[in-house]
Amino acid sequence: MFFRQIFDPExxxxxxxxxxxxxxxxxxxxxxxxIDRYVRIAREEGLRIVAxxxxxxxxxxxxxxxxxxxxxxxxxxxxxEGDEDWKYNxxxxxxxxxxxxxxxxxxxxxxxxxxALHTPGHTPEHMSFLITDMGGGANEPIGIAxxxxxxxxxxxxxxxxxxxxxxxxxxxxxxxRLFASTRRFLALDDHIQVWPGHGAGSAxxxxxxxxxxxxVGYERKxxxxxxxxxxxxxxxxxxxxxxxxxxxxxRMKDLNKNGVPILGELPRPEVRSVAELAAHGxxxxxxxVDTRADRAAFMDGHIPxxxxxxxxxxxxxIVGSYVDPATDIYLIIDSADVDLAVRTLxxxxxxxxxxxxxxSALAESKSTxxxxxxxxxxxxxxxxxxxxWTILDVRGAAEFSxxxxxxxxxxxxxxxxxxxxxxxxxxxxxAYCRSGNRAxxxxxxxxxxxxxxxxxxxxxxxxxxxxxxxxxAGAA
Numbered sequence: 447m448f449f450r451q452i453f454d455p456e457x458x459x460x461x462x463x464x465x466x467x468x469x470x471x472x473x474x475x476x477x478x479x480x481i482d483r484y485v486r487i488a489r490e491e492g493l494r495i496v497a498x499x500x501x502x503x504x505x506x507x508x509x510x511x512x513x514x515x516x517x518x519x520x521x522x523x524x525x526x527e528g529d530e531d532w533k534y535n536x537x538x539x540x541x542x543x544x545x546x547x548x549x550x551x552x553x554x555x556x557x558x559x560x561x562a563l564h565t566p567g568h569t570p571e572h573m574s575f576l577i578t579d580m581g582g583g584a585n586e587p588i589g590i591a592x593x594x595x596x597x598x599x600x601x602x603x604x605x606x607x608x609x610x611x612x613x614x615x616x617x618x619x620x621x622x623r624l625f626a627s628t629r630r631f632l633a634l635d636d637h638i639q640v641w642p643g644h645g646a647g648s649a650x651x652x653x654x655x656x657x658x659x660x661x662v663g664y665e666r667k668x669x670x671x672x673x674x675x676x677x678x679x680x681x682x683x684x685x686x687x688x689x690x691x692x693x694x695x696x697r698m699k700d701l702n703k704n705g706v707p708i709l710g711e712l713p714r715p716e717v718r719s720v721a722e723l724a725a726h727g728x729x730x731x732x733x734x735v736d737t738r739a740d741r742a743a744f745m746d747g748h749i750p751x752x753x754x755x756x757x758x759x760x761x762x763x764i765v766g767s768y769v770d771p772a773t774d775i776y777l778i779i780d781s782a783d784v785d786l787a788v789r790t791l792x793x794x795x796x797x798x799x800x801x802x803x804x805x806s807a808l809a810e811s812k813s814t815x816x817x818x819x820x821x822x823x824x825x826x827x828x829x830x831x832x833x834x835w836t837i838l839d840v841r842g843a844a845e846f847s848x849x850x851x852x853x854x855x856x857x858x859x860x861x862x863x864x865x866x867x868x869x870x871x872x873x874x875x876x877a878y879c880r881s882g883n884r885a886x887x888x889x890x891x892x893x894x895x896x897x898x899x900x901x902x903x904x905x906x907x908x909x910x911x912x913x914x915x916x917x918x919a920g921a922a
Contacts, residue, residue, distance in 0.1 A: 457793060458759060459645075460643055463487055464555065465558075467581075469557065471493070471497075472488050473495070473558070476499075476501055477513075480712060481513045495514070502569040504594075504698060507698060508792075511706075523553060525562070525572070535703055556581065557581025559577075561587070566627060568595055568624065569606070574590050594642075597642045598658070599654060599665075600669065600671060607620060610695035611700075621685055624680075628672055637662070640661060641659050642660075693863060709792060712792060718801040720803050720810075733769055734777075736755070737757050737778060741883070741886040744886065749808070749813050768887075771795050776801040778804070779804070816893065819900040821902055823904040826910070830911075836876070838875050840859035840885050849912060859885070866892075876900050
């Protein structure tokens with residue numbers, strides 16, 4: 447049996463390519479929209495992808511299943527479990543070769559047996575897949591592709607249908623379904639490998655491990671969420687402290703349910719002069735996304751109206767939360783990073799990437815006229831005057847409840863674009879987070895919206911208000 451875990455670090459997502467080397471047939475599980483990567487790997491290994499499946503209707507990226515059916519005529523295996531509101535409408539209305547799966551259904555890829563297990567909770571239709579290498583002589587599963595059900599060290603969050611897709615009252619019933627699903631997982635043999643859908647950095651859970659895979663036995667012993675035997679205690683624990691989902695999650699759910707647009711070839715943005723970028727990016731329906739990693743350099747000078755979104759785990763979070771997908775996107779980016787940025791953007795539904803310019807060209811231009819003031823947290827007094835400043839904490843609610851600057855308004859940076867009207871305009875804004883990364887993106891958005899904003903940079907832990915006051919001289 448051929449097995450390859452394919453990792454996308456920007457979305458902390460794992461896809462899986464599983465092939466029968468005897469027949470040359472392969473299955474891809476949870477592919478993202480730019481499917482050429484999986485096809486290339488399969489060809490390099492002498493395999494042909496004949497089938498594709500996914501564990502659930504995803505919220506954090508666009509699925510590549512329709513792309514596979516359209517471009518390569520593969521057979522699709524899709525969940526037919528869950529309630530009527532969460533069915534694959536696009537597939538049911540299509541002429542693609544689709545087999546709809548119910549709990550315990552099996553299918554074969556060459557000499558490899560795949561058994562579908564209905565494991566609801568994260569979503570109502572969620573499936574996990576037990577993989578048995580019968581061609582290698584096995585009669586028991588080697589592993590389970592657990593999707594967003596079981597992660598290394600955590601479980602998939604059950605609140606997204608409510609917090610991201612807007613299904614009121616869905617959180618607690620979903621958490622109870624998730625608890626029931628864990629009982630089924632715990633009944634599996636300890637040796638079975640766990641192949642999760644996400645790793646550390648994903649917003650689909652709150653404590654995902656960075657180790658790429660695990661075993662049932664290891665998770666049984668060390669996954670704290672699986673150690674809760676009381677349903678009520680489990681529900682309370684799993685719902686507590688979940689991070690605010692990015693705004694684009696709702697759109698991903700809708701498109702993956704009703705039909706992802708066919709991508710075909712990747713967008714090919716044109717190299718532009720900085721002057722052209724500034725002119726085009728200032729128009730209605732366009733935006734400049736500055737990907738420079740150095741936030742101090744961005745604050746010290748950028749094209750007016752630019753958003754700040756360095757490449758990495760926060761890049762799709764920022765663009766997905768701040769930019770309308772119908773917008774023309776212009777990137778300040780090094781040429782070596784263009785392919786990565788384009789792929790990351792199309793994976794979350796941004797296809798209008800039309801122009802690029804390099805940071806070196808930007809440094810030589812006279813277009814970097816916008817400046818956002820920046821202060822270090824060590825220079826912020828222990829008591830900030832709330833009559834002089836709007837203090838904006840852009841961390842998550844769980845972080846905010848732990849400690850914050852008194853009088854601060856809390857709006858998670860991933861939700862800020864939808865709540866700009868809540869930010870007062872009668873005084874300047876001090877924006878902060880844990881380190882300055884999220885606050886720099888928020889500050890750029892606020893400046894683009896016309897607010898007077900100052901970035902509070904550096905670690906929150908260094909703020910004088912968190913440190914005990916020094917004892918007076920001579921104290922015992």
